[in-house]
Amino acid sequence: MRRRDLLDFAIxxxxxxxxLHGYELRRRLNDALGAFRALSFGTLYPRLKALLERGWLVEDRSQAAPGKRPRITYALTDSGREHFATLAAQTDPAAWDDEGFDVRLAFFGHTERDVRLRILEGRRSRLEERLDSMRRATYESRERMDTWTTELQRYGEETTEREVRWLSELIEAEHHGTTNRPPASGPEQASSNPPSSPHDQDQ
Incomplete structure (x- = not known):
């Protein structure tokens, strides 16, 4: 249910x-939103049909050449815009889990500031808890881990630390009203000394 609802929100x-027509909609879901990189038309079209039945979308069937299927374009109705606004205002834990956060972040331009802050702070808190757990696990099993397992653990911890720092930058900017979009650095460049992955050891 959660993934289906997330797909509806993204659409x-x-x-x-x-x-957008169906092909372009699928392409943008695949390319821009990591949660749907393996999305098939067999998954997309039933959701479009459901949204049409709820009155949140309308379709326009343009004229096609003889013998070819009509090109269908989908658009939001006023009711669909209202429903999207309702979904964008939600701040339940699903908004900051691994799958939901990326999709919610992609539409922060349509999200109120206090909602953005709640989601960013929820995501940071989730990652801080995960980081504490990772560090505990590393400490408790450090004598049993070989070099590569240790490197994998270190890489995971430093990657999580970078995202926490990036989130803190976003939260600080939101509090000061200094940005309408995420900083250019992003989570992967929030540190001037990015961690090396186990693969880097072979280079």
Whole structure:
């Protein structure tokens, strides 16, 4: 249910920016939103049909050449815009879990500031808890781990630390009202000394 609802939110969010036909909608879901990189038409079209039945979308069937299927373009209705706004205002824990956070972040341009802050702070808290757990596990098993397992653990910890720092930058900017979009650095460049992965040891 959660993944289905997340897909519905993403579809409504992309169509909030303008009408799209099914092929372009799938391409943008695949390319821009990591949670849906393996999305098939067999998954997408049933969701579009469900959204049409709820009155949140309308479709336009353009004229096609003889013998070819019509090109269908999907667009939001006023009801669909209202429903998207309702979803964008939600701040339940699903908004900052691993799958949901990336999708919610992609549509922060349509999200109120206090909601953005709640999601960012929830994500940071989730990662801080994960980091504490990772460090505990490393400490308790350090004598049993070989070099490569140790490197993998270190890489995971430093990657999580970078994302926590990046989130802190976003939260600070939101508190000061100094940004309308994420900083250019992003989570992967929040540290001037990025960790090396186990693969780097072979280079």
């Amino acid at each position: 409504l969010g992309l169509l909030h920016e303008g009408p």
